[in-house]
Amino acid sequence: MKFRQYIGLVCLGAISCSKPVDANLGKTVEAIQITTTQKEFIAGETITLQFDGEKENQLLLIQNGWGTIAIPADSTQTSLTFSLPATVAQKSGWVQWKLIGNETITATGDFFIRPSTTLAMSMETYLGPTSIFADKKDQAMIVSLPQDKFGNPMPDSTQITLTEKFKSDQKSTTTLVQDMISFAYVGNKASVGELFIGSRLENQISKEFTVSVLPTKAADFAINFERQHSYADGNQIVSFTSSTIRDQNNNIVADGTLVNFVVEDASGNSLQTYGTTLNGVATGKMLHPEVVTEWKVKAHINGLSQSNSLKLNFDAAVMDYLVDSSKDGRIISVGPILSYMGQWVPDGMGIQLEMQDSDGKSVLTLSSTTRKGKGTFELPEGINANTHKGFVIVAGIKKSVNHKTE
Numbered sequence: 001m002k003f004r005q006y007i008g009l010v011c012l013g014a015i016s017c018s019k020p021v022d023a024n025l026g027k028t029v030e031a032i033q034i035t036t037t038q039k040e041f042i043a044g045e046t047i048t049l050q051f052d053g054e055k056e057n058q059l060l061l062i063q064n065g066w067g068t069i070a071i072p073a074d075s076t077q078t079s080l081t082f083s084l085p086a087t088v089a090q091k092s093g094w095v096q097w098k099l100i101g102n103e104t105i106t107a108t109g110d111f112f113i114r115p116s117t118t119l120a121m122s123m124e125t126y127l128g129p130t131s132i133f134a135d136k137k138d139q140a141m142i143v144s145l146p147q148d149k150f151g152n153p154m155p156d157s158t159q160i161t162l163t164e165k166f167k168s169d170q171k172s173t174t175t176l177v178q179d180m181i182s183f184a185y186v187g188n189k190a191s192v193g194e195l196f197i198g199s200r201l202e203n204q205i206s207k208e209f210t211v212s213v214l215p216t217k218a219a220d221f222a223i224n225f226e227r228q229h230s231y232a233d234g235n236q237i238v239s240f241t242s243s244t245i246r247d248q249n250n251n252i253v254a255d256g257t258l259v260n261f262v263v264e265d266a267s268g269n270s271l272q273t274y275g276t277t278l279n280g281v282a283t284g285k286m287l288h289p290e291v292v293t294e295w296k297v298k299a300h301i302n303g304l305s306q307s308n309s310l311k312l313n314f315d316a317a318v319m320d321y322l323v324d325s326s327k328d329g330r331i332i333s334v335g336p337i338l339s340y341m342g343q344w345v346p347d348g349m350g351i352q353l354e355m356q357d358s359d360g361k362s363v364l365t366l367s368s369t370t371r372k373g374k375g376t377f378e379l380p381e382g383i384n385a386n387t388h389k390g391f392v393i394v395a396g397i398k399k400s401v402n403h404k405t406e
Helices: 002-017
Strands: 040-042 048-051 058-064 067-072 080-083 093-101 104-114 124-128 131-133 139-145 159-166 169-176 182-187 193-201 209-214 223-226 237-242 258-264 270-276 283-287 293-301 305-316 321-325 331-337 350-356 362-369 375-378 389-394 397-400
Touching (some): 124 193, 182 193, 237 305, 321 397
Antiparallel strands (some): 048 080, 058 067, 321 331, 350 362, 389 397
């Protein structure tokens, strides 16, 4: 029992004798007083703190936004003074200090450094997006970070002048700094153009920014057509032209807007041609068909707007033509093929030939084009107009091949 009590006393003594290395450092002794009464400074000023104690073994611990540093007492002064290095004196914000002597905190305090009254030459400013739509709703945001010459942010409620110029209208507004930045929304335009914007604080200015105000969703539009004649000659061109396409605020749509012209013929086939806008007008072109048909034409801008519908009728360009074959039936001659004016049809008109056996099964299909109003087919061995049925189609007109008989 006594042995246990002895062990307990030894342990208690060991605990009472042991203490952290910084125990004295954490103890505050108000033995030294600061004699500097100034509590606020301007960034960049010489900042010196003076105390009423002896300077032997004294160290000033400084903590600010950069971190914590230890400063020795000034060696050139007989009194206890500490001069803050420039890196500390130029940083705005709260500064906490502790005076330490012989590993003991002898005094504590703080002071505040305000931003310098000398501003940086240029203002750090950001803007985005750089393009918006002219729908009276879309906006861009401009953000400014005013700073003094040491890079310190300006205090809250500092007034920033924002200047906007849109066409002939120029205006200036004021925004306030809050939490180091000032920001404003710009835009809300109904017409297209370039919006120029910049910010400034006294002699500190930003660069000039540009926001492009673009047309918004295109409204419905009209189309018309132009052609030289109404014959299905497969040679002339039909031009489809849109009206001036505008958005819902009457702005002309951007150059290069793609317009799709869709053509449906009497057989239900769908054809397409495209045009891009220039000054709001788009044009698409398409060759005349080679057969009598009716076209229904409509244009649209994908997912945005559409046009009225047009109807175009095409008349027969060819009324009749001759088809003949050689004695051996292997040379099929077509023509002369005359147009609606009684002249040769244009070179390049399509000619199709189909050969069938006695059971009506197609055994050969050939294509050619006219030259000087005529066309010729040479059949391979084993197939001829004397033993097979032949049919020629030109401009939608189908005729049988006449074969020679002895």
